[in-house]
Amino acid sequence: MNFSSDFFAVFAISPSWDVDIDDLGVRYRKLQQEFHPDRYATKSDAEKRLAVQAASFINQAFDTLKSPLKRAQYLLALKGVESDQETHITSDTVFLMRQIELRETLSEISAKEDSCSNIEALRADVESTYYELQAEFKHQYESDLFDDAFNAVAKMQFFTKLLVEIGQLEAELEDA
Amino acid sequence: MALLQISEPGQSPQPHQRRQAVGIDLGTTNSLVASVRSGMAETLPDEQGRHLLPSVVHYASQGATCVGNEAAEHNISDPLNTILSVKRLLGRGLEDVKMLGNQLPYDFQTDRGGMPKIATACGLVSPIQVSAEILRKLVSRAEASLDGALDGAVITVPAYFDEAQRQATKDAATLAGVKVLRLLNEPTAAAIAYGLDNEKEGVIAVYDLGGGTFDVSILRLSRGVFEVLATGGDSALGGDDFDHVIAEWLRQQVGMSESLNPTEQRILLETAKAAKEELTDSESVDIEILDWSGVLSRDVMDTLIEDLLNKTIRACRRSLRDAEIAVDKIDTVVLVGGSTRTRRVRDKVTEFFGVEPLTNLDPDRVVALGAALQAEVLIGNKSGDEMLLLDVIPLTLGIETMGGLIEKIIHRNTTIPVAKAQEFTTFKDGQTAMAVHILQGERELVDDCRSLARFELRGIPPMVAGAAKIRVTYQVDADGLLSVTARELTSNVESRIEVKPSYGLDEDEITQMLQDSFSHARDDMQARALREQQVDADRMIQDLLAALKEDGDKLLDTEEIQCLQVAVKELQKIRAETTEHRVLARQVETVGKTSETFAARRMDASIKSALAGHSLDEIEQG
Numbered sequence: 001m002n003f004s005s006d007f008f009a010v011f012a013i014s015p016s017w018d019v020d021i022d023d024l025g026v027r028y029r030k031l032q033q034e035f036h037p038d039r040y041a042t043k044s045d046a047e048k049r050l051a052v053q054a055a056s057f058i059n060q061a062f063d064t065l066k067s068p069l070k071r072a073q074y075l076l077a078l079k080g081v082e083s084d085q086e087t088h089i090t091s092d093t094v095f096l097m098r099q100i101e102l103r104e105t106l107s108e109i110s111a112k113e114d115s116c117s118n119i120e121a122l123r124a125d126v127e128s129t130y131y132e133l134q135a136e137f138k139h140q141y142e143s144d145l146f147d148d149a150f151n152a153v154a155k156m157q158f159f160t161k162l163l164v165e166i167g168q169l170e171a172e173l174e175d176a
Numbered sequence: 177m178a179l180l181q182i183s184e185p186g187q188s189p190q191p192h193q194r195r196q197a198v199g200i201d202l203g204t205t206n207s208l209v210a211s212v213r214s215g216m217a218e219t220l221p222d223e224q225g226r227h228l229l230p231s232v233v234h235y236a237s238q239g240a241t242c243v244g245n246e247a248a249e250h251n252i253s254d255p256l257n258t259i260l261s262v263k264r265l266l267g268r269g270l271e272d273v274k275m276l277g278n279q280l281p282y283d284f285q286t287d288r289g290g291m292p293k294i295a296t297a298c299g300l301v302s303p304i305q306v307s308a309e310i311l312r313k314l315v316s317r318a319e320a321s322l323d324g325a326l327d328g329a330v331i332t333v334p335a336y337f338d339e340a341q342r343q344a345t346k347d348a349a350t351l352a353g354v355k356v357l358r359l360l361n362e363p364t365a366a367a368i369a370y371g372l373d374n375e376k377e378g379v380i381a382v383y384d385l386g387g388g389t390f391d392v393s394i395l396r397l398s399r400g401v402f403e404v405l406a407t408g409g410d411s412a413l414g415g416d417d418f419d420h421v422i423a424e425w426l427r428q429q430v431g432m433s434e435s436l437n438p439t440e441q442r443i444l445l446e447t448a449k450a451a452k453e454e455l456t457d458s459e460s461v462d463i464e465i466l467d468w469s470g471v472l473s474r475d476v477m478d479t480l481i482e483d484l485l486n487k488t489i490r491a492c493r494r495s496l497r498d499a500e501i502a503v504d505k506i507d508t509v510v511l512v513g514g515s516t517r518t519r520r521v522r523d524k525v526t527e528f529f530g531v532e533p534l535t536n537l538d539p540d541r542v543v544a545l546g547a548a549l550q551a552e553v554l555i556g557n558k559s560g561d562e563m564l565l566l567d568v569i570p571l572t573l574g575i576e577t578m579g580g581l582i583e584k585i586i587h588r589n590t591t592i593p594v595a596k597a598q599e600f601t602t603f604k605d606g607q608t609a610m611a612v613h614i615l616q617g618e619r620e621l622v623d624d625c626r627s628l629a630r631f632e633l634r635g636i637p638p639m640v641a642g643a644a645k646i647r648v649t650y651q652v653d654a655d656g657l658l659s660v661t662a663r664e665l666t667s668n669v670e671s672r673i674e675v676k677p678s679y680g681l682d683e684d685e686i687t688q689m690l691q692d693s694f695s696h697a698r699d700d701m702q703a704r705a706l707r708e709q710q711v712d713a714d715r716m717i718q719d720l721l722a723a724l725k726e727d728g729d730k731l732l733d734t735e736e737i738q739c740l741q742v743a744v745k746e747l748q749k750i751r752a753e754t755t756e757h758r759v760l761a762r763q764v765e766t767v768g769k770t771s772e773t774f775a776a777r778r779m780d781a782s783i784k785s786a787l788a789g790h791s792l793d794e795i796e797q798g
Contacts, residue, residue: 029401033564034782037593037654041328041357041554044716044764046772050779052653056595063590171497175490 007061197555199547205387210548235296267341307348335361336409363393365546378507405499415515422448
């Protein structure tokens with residue numbers, strides 16, 4: 001089966017930063033209603049295999065488009081800009097300073113005793129920056145400033161990672 | 177002699193034949209089988225009217241095996257040959273089994289594959305064989321009750337079962353001669369049973385505390401689609417552990433030594449279990465062991481099990497976090513598993529979720545009921561339009577990289593089926609092989625995760641270091657089982673590996689065991705295999721003729737159509753004449769291969785039309 005279509009086309013929407021997640025969910029479930037392997041449980045092995053591939057592809061498309069970071073990376077990839085990189089060297093010193101500062105705050109929190117309110121404040125701070133970056137990306141992407149958009153994605157990557165770490169710390173604090 | 181039926185092309189040879197499918201809950205303590213009759217799911221009783229089959233197998237010296245209540249009678253008199261809670265051993269290595277300590281007083285031995293086996297009066301048996309005995313018993317109960325052979329079964333597994341445990345369950349089914357339509361996660365099954373009954377919408381939390389496993393799942397139900405958002409738990413925590421902490425308390429009270437013989441151990445456990453059950457309704461219970469007598473109050477028991485319960489609540493919290501759902505967004509809480517009868521468990525769950533849990537379905541039976549409903553949809557008796565399950569992989573899959581670290585490939589709680597590809601290159605000039613080690617677990621180090629499989633990619637064309645590009649694709653199917661393909665991109669050399677878990681059975685072992693177990697019933701087996709193939713062949717003929725009529729002209733040229741028609745005719749002929757299932761199987765496969773391109777084009781065409789031409793309004797109403 002040839003899945004040459006892009007992830008947006010899978011859901012019959014046009015490539016854009018703005019995606020209505022609820023609507024995407026409706027389209028996603030509608031597609032899976034048709035292509036999920038469970039619909040092919042009594043069919044031939046060949047059809048079952050195809051269904052597994054089709055459903056996997058739809059899952060991957062949904063997973064990519066519903067996540068702001070992955071969607072941004074994918075939009076750039078469609079423009080031929082590869083931005084899914086583990087390490088990105090930035091010369092933006094302001095951002096570097098902020099990175100260091102946030103990391104320090106996080107490690108200070110994990111060392112402290114009563115840290116619940118501190119971590120909430122940190123999360124709010126990080127989330128608001130993350131939203132700002134998304135707006136920045138949208139603007140740059142729509143203005144065809146792909147180099148700048150690439151930088152925004154690299155920053156989004158850092159903030160996504162940081163949010164995961166904050167989540168892990170919150171989990172540890174709750175379980176303690 | 178029956179007249180051959182020859183139908184018009186495009187018309188089905190038989191109108192609509194009802195097929196027999198059941199749901200099986202293969203539990204740690206008890207197992208059940210259920211089916212849907214006149215639209216209602218119900219569990220099937222044995223001749224004495226008992227629905228629960230104790231998951232106990234007794235191996236007697238004469239080679240006689242018995243299962244269920246009969247086997248449980250030997251529990252105290254013959255503990256070494258009476259196998260209980262075998263689910264805790266399924267898909268486990270000897271190291272895991274040792275971790276369970278002296279909780280399971282069997283005589284363990286290992287075979288060459290590193291799989292633990294239990295020495296019994298009937299020789300060495302593997303956990304897979306013991307499970308297969310239980311499955312056989314349930315299948316024969318179902319066949320007696322439904323008056324006919326089964327076409328397939330949905331078997332439930334704890335959501336938190338890893339790949340090795342799932343594969344072992346499937347192997348047990350193969351050994352028992354059961355066709356598995358799907359391995360279904362237990363909490364998901366429970367949600368189906370409740371969801372379809374109550375026509376619920378919204379976010380559901382399923383808290384499933386069985387005899388030996390704990391699972392929690394967070395699901396969103398909208399318009400018949402059950403979407404698992406996250407799942408978590410502990411595959412080695414359950415009501416049995418309550419019994420053990422109570423038994424340990426009893427041992428101390430009675431003043432017995434720490435090294436108990438198997439019979440003493442069983443007595444303590446049986447007493448603990450009985451006391452626990454009585455404390456569901458009473459505030460305290462009188463206990464007599466040997467010449468000791470005393471009282472266990474519910475308060476004391478609650479204290480004893482508190483740590484275990486806190487473990488389950490931690491897992492709930494983690495799953496909510498993974499699902500990105502706040503606890504106050506949970507609309508419905510469903511309790512599953514016999515251990516949720518314990519008062520303190522209910523209180524604790526109600527307290528945490530802030531919602532009074534649903535309990536109108538029997539917590540012992542709800543999983544089997546949900547599995548039966550799903551089996552009915554999968555086998556095609558019921559138009560499945562209204563119901564679909566989107567499940568997730570419970571544990572992260574990764575591969576070993578330099579220095580014993582793990583690179584995560586597919587994260588836990590990713591919706592399945594899922595495929596991920598990764599590219600590698602060679603490290604040395606002229607390198608022609610590379611080793612891949614696949615693991616499952618959440619930790620960062622190889623030693624802390626479960627090793628699933630190791631394999632070697634061979635036949636890479638010799639090139640300078642870094643020139644070869646090897647793409648490895650990991651595909652997890654809807655049952656949560658993994659297969660891996662590797663392709664060298666510059667030369668297009670491909671190899672395919674079905675991942676066999678380190679503690680599963682190899683094909684030879686399965687074949688050998690199948691031969692052993694069916695040697696008495698070889699003819700039976702032949703007939704069954706033939707029947708299965710005939711069903712497959714009929715369906716294929718029917719589907720292909722219908723598909724040709726519908727899309728043949730649009731998607732195929734004249735030559736392709738002719739080629740398919742000839743293949744179908746040949747299949748019809750063999751189907752009518754042969755009594756040899758292998759001959760029929762070969763032709764089914766040939767036709768399958770011939771029609772592969774057609775199937776692919778049809779699917780392509782329908783994925784294109786599925787959304788095209790629909791306005792958004794239509795989709796939303798749909």
